Amino acid sequence: MLLRLAIEKVCRSTSIHSGARTGTWSRWRFLEKINYSSFPGDHVKSARTVVSPDIAKIRNIGIMAHIDAGKTTTTERMLYYSGYTRALGDVDDGDTVTDFMAQERERGITIQSAAVTFDWKDHRINLIDTPGHVDFTVEVERALRVLDGAVAVFDASAGVEAQTLTVWRQADKHHVPRICFLNKMDKPGASFMNSIESIRQKLKVKPLPLQLPIGIGKAFEGLVDLVTNEKITWSPKSSRDDGRVFERRPLTTADDPDLLKEARDARSALIEQIADLDDEFAELVLGEFNENLDALPPVKLHAAIRRVTLARTAVPVFCGSALKNKGVQPLLDAITMYLPAPNERHHELLQWYGDDLCALAFKVIHDKQRGPLVFVRIYSGTMKPQSAVYNINRNTTERISRLLLPFADQQIEIPSLTAGNIALTVGLKQTATGDTVVSSKSSAAAVARRAGKGDGKKQGSAQESLVLAGVEIPQPVFFCTIEPPSMAKQADLDHALNSLQREDPSLIVKTDPNSGQTILCGMGELHIEIIHDRIRREYGIETQLGPLQVSYRETILNSSTAADTLDRTIGDKRHLVSVELAVSPCEGEEGSASLPVISYSDTAEQLAQDVKDAVENGIHSSYLQGPRLGFPMQDVVVSIQSVHIQAGTSMPMVSACISRCMQKALKQAGSQVLEPLMSLEITVSEEHLGTVLGDLAQRRGSIHEIQSRQDSKVVLASVPLADMMGYSTVLRTLTSGTATFTLALSSYEAMNLQDQNALVSRMTGLA
Numbered sequence: 001m002l003l004r005l006a007i008e009k010v011c012r013s014t015s016i017h018s019g020a021r022t023g024t025w026s027r028w029r030f031l032e033k034i035n036y037s038s039f040p041g042d043h044v045k046s047a048r049t050v051v052s053p054d055i056a057k058i059r060n061i062g063i064m065a066h067i068d069a070g071k072t073t074t075t076e077r078m079l080y081y082s083g084y085t086r087a088l089g090d091v092d093d094g095d096t097v098t099d100f101m102a103q104e105r106e107r108g109i110t111i112q113s114a115a116v117t118f119d120w121k122d123h124r125i126n127l128i129d130t131p132g133h134v135d136f137t138v139e140v141e142r143a144l145r146v147l148d149g150a151v152a153v154f155d156a157s158a159g160v161e162a163q164t165l166t167v168w169r170q171a172d173k174h175h176v177p178r179i180c181f182l183n184k185m186d187k188p189g190a191s192f193m194n195s196i197e198s199i200r201q202k203l204k205v206k207p208l209p210l211q212l213p214i215g216i217g218k219a220f221e222g223l224v225d226l227v228t229n230e231k232i233t234w235s236p237k238s239s240r241d242d243g244r245v246f247e248r249r250p251l252t253t254a255d256d257p258d259l260l261k262e263a264r265d266a267r268s269a270l271i272e273q274i275a276d277l278d279d280e281f282a283e284l285v286l287g288e289f290n291e292n293l294d295a296l297p298p299v300k301l302h303a304a305i306r307r308v309t310l311a312r313t314a315v316p317v318f319c320g321s322a323l324k325n326k327g328v329q330p331l332l333d334a335i336t337m338y339l340p341a342p343n344e345r346h347h348e349l350l351q352w353y354g355d356d357l358c359a360l361a362f363k364v365i366h367d368k369q370r371g372p373l374v375f376v377r378i379y380s381g382t383m384k385p386q387s388a389v390y391n392i393n394r395n396t397t398e399r400i401s402r403l404l405l406p407f408a409d410q411q412i413e414i415p416s417l418t419a420g421n422i423a424l425t426v427g428l429k430q431t432a433t434g435d436t437v438v439s440s441k442s443s444a445a446a447v448a449r450r451a452g453k454g455d456g457k458k459q460g461s462a463q464e465s466l467v468l469a470g471v472e473i474p475q476p477v478f479f480c481t482i483e484p485p486s487m488a489k490q491a492d493l494d495h496a497l498n499s500l501q502r503e504d505p506s507l508i509v510k511t512d513p514n515s516g517q518t519i520l521c522g523m524g525e526l527h528i529e530i531i532h533d534r535i536r537r538e539y540g541i542e543t544q545l546g547p548l549q550v551s552y553r554e555t556i557l558n559s560s561t562a563a564d565t566l567d568r569t570i571g572d573k574r575h576l577v578s579v580e581l582a583v584s585p586c587e588g589e590e591g592s593a594s595l596p597v598i599s600y601s602d603t604a605e606q607l608a609q610d611v612k613d614a615v616e617n618g619i620h621s622s623y624l625q626g627p628r629l630g631f632p633m634q635d636v637v638v639s640i641q642s643v644h645i646q647a648g649t650s651m652p653m654v655s656a657c658i659s660r661c662m663q664k665a666l667k668q669a670g671s672q673v674l675e676p677l678m679s680l681e682i683t684v685s686e687e688h689l690g691t692v693l694g695d696l697a698q699r700r701g702s703i704h705e706i707q708s709r710q711d712s713k714v715v716l717a718s719v720p721l722a723d724m725m726g727y728s729t730v731l732r733t734l735t736s737g738t739a740t741f742t743l744a745l746s747s748y749e750a751m752n753l754q755d756q757n758a759l760v761s762r763m764t765g766l767a
Ligand SMILES: Nc1nc2c(ncn2[C@@H]2O[C@H](COP(=O)(O)OP(=O)(O)OP(=O)(O)O)[C@@H](O)[C@H]2O)c(=O)[nH]1
Pocket: 065, 066, 067, 068, 069, 070, 071, 072, 073, 074, 091, 092, 108, 109, 110, 130, 131, 132, 133, 183, 184, 185, 186, 187, 320, 321, 322, 323, 324
C-alpha cells in the first residue's frame, strides 16, 4: 500500500511539473514495474524522461575531473535543481544519489559510473558521474566512449591537477567536446584567473571565460554572464538557502563600476578571441558590429561559441560553488546550449545502419535477482523489450526481456528507446563491455553488404567496420593471490570473480600454472581492496588475499631465430607443422606497444587468413609469459619466416607450435625485467616538504619539479611502483594527514642488474 501511495505521489508530481500532459495516471502506469526493492520513494519527482525525446534535445554528458574536485556534489545539485530529488545529497554525509554502492557511501568516493537521466529546460540530459581516482580510469574510458560531451570540473584553488590531465587526454582520444566548471570558488585560495591560466598552459587549449565571478572565497556571491551581460546572484537569505532562487538582471552603470569595467573588457576580449577562431563570427564583428561590439546580440555570440566548442578549437569556462549552491543552474544551461546532441557527432559506420538498430554495450553490472544488467548507448534505430538482438562481436543472438531507464540505482521500465539514448537492458547474458548489438543477424549481413558496396571492400573486411570501437582496457599493475575460506567455497568464489570481471574489465583473474592458485590482477591497491570488500559484502565469501605484488614486464636484449616442428597423431589424424621465426627488440616509437609487432616474410605473407590467425594466436599466448619470471612481454618484433603445414593439421596445433617456437626464440634472445615507473604528484605544506622529499629519496624516487600553489608545494616526481606500497598510510603519518597524492603509470623501465637479480632471487625463492 505504501508503495502504491509512493507511486501515485510520483505520478501526481509529474503531472504538476509537466504542465500540459494529460491522462497522467494511465500514462505512467508502467512505473508500477519499478524495481520495488529499492524504490526511491519521495526522491524521484518526475518521470518525464521515460518518453523518448527529440534527438536534437538529448545531451549525453560525462562529468570528469581530478579526485575530490566536486563532481558528485555538482551532480547532486543538478539533480536537485532539475527537480529529480527533493533533498540535497551530501558526499560528506554519505547520502548522494549517484554514489550508491556501500563502499562509495562509506568512503565518500565514486567507484562505479552511475548513469542519471533528468530533464532540464526541455532537454534530456543523460549524465554519467565518473570516478576521479586513477585506479578506476577504465570507468572514465567507458563513459567517454559513449558520451557526446563532457563537463570538466576543477577545484578553483588548485587548477589543473594530475588526474585532470589524464581524463582530458582520454576525452581528446574520443574527440569529445568539453566545457569547464571551476568549482569551489568559495574556498580560500580560489582563483578564477589562475585556473584559466592553468587550463591554457597545462591542457594546451584555448579557454573561453564566459563568466566572471563576483567576489571570491567567502565573499563569492554570484557571476557575470559575459554573453548576455547579466549579473546572476544567489541571495544568502533565500528561504531555504538551497540556491534554487537566484536573481538574473542586466549589468548596468548602477552596479559596481569596477565590475562593470572588468566585464566590459572581458567581453571584448572574448569576442576577439572567438572572431579569431570562427570566420562567420569574424565577418559579423568586422562588418555590422564593428563600431559597437556592445550591440552584438547574445544569440550570435551563443551560436559562435557553440561552433568553436563542437569543433574543439576552444573550451568555454564557467565557475561556481556546488557546495554553496551557486553557479549550477547556468552550468546546466551551458550543457544544453554548447554541448552537442547525439546527431551532431559523426560516427562513420552509422551511414550503413540507417534506421536499423545499432547500439554499444558499455557497462555490465550484476544484479542478484535479475542477473546481468547491460548499459547500452543506442546509436541508431529503436530498442524494445521482449525482442531478440544480435551481438556482432560474439556472433550470438540474445533476448532483451526488459528495457529500463537508469536513474542512479533506480530503474524505470520503458516500452522502447530511440537513437541517442542510454538504456539499461535485462536479459542479455553474454554481452560484455565493448560489444556491438544490432537487431538481427540478417540486418548485420545487409549492413555488411551496403558497407562493402560503399567502401568497395569485400564483405569480410566490411564486417569489421560494422563494429563500434570498444573500450580500451589498461594493463593491471598489481596482483595478489586470493583464497576462499575452504575448498568447498572455491566454486562460489569463481562465480563471484566471473561476475565481477564482466562488470569490471580492468580486473583480471588468472590461475597460477605452478601452484594452481587464483590470482587477482588490478589497477592499484584501492582497486584490489574494493574487489576484496565486494566479494565479502555482495557474495558473502570471506577470502584471504596474499601479499600485493607488482606486475613486472619482460623484454629481450638481442635478436634470435628459432625453428620447431610439431608432429602429433590424435586418433587416426596426423598433425604436422614446421615453423621458423625470428624475434628482435623493438626500437623507437613502436617499442611502447604491449602487443608484439608481427611481420611476415614474402613466402609467409601468402598464408591463408585462418593460418595467419592461428599464428598470431600462438604469438600472443606465448607473449603473456616471459622466459625469465613469467611476466608479460613487451617491445618485441616477431618476424615469421616460414610455416609448413601438412593437410589435415588443425589450427590449434599451428598455434601450439608457434607458441613453443616463440618461447625458444625469446629464451635464446636474453631477457631483461622491466618495472612500472609511476608519475607521482604530492601536494604538501611547506612545513612537511623536507620530510616528504627525504622519504621519497629512500624510495628510489626522482624529483622533477617542485611548484608553488598558494600555501602549498606540489612535488612532481617519478618512483618505481614497487617502492610505493602502502604509501597513503605513510604519507598520512608523515604529514599528519595534510598532504594528498596521485599516482599514475608512466612507463615500464629496465631494472638495473642488482635490483633485477634481487627480484629474481626473491621470486624464485632463492633469497
Ligand atoms: N568548499 C567547497 N567544497 C566542495 C565544493 N564542492 C565539493 N566540495 C567538497 O569537496 C569534497 C569532494 O567532493 P565530491 O563531490 O565527492 O568530489 P568528487 O569529484 O565527486 O570526488 P570522487 O568521486 O572521489 O572523485 C567533499 O568534501 C565536498 O563537500 C565546493 O564548491 N566548495
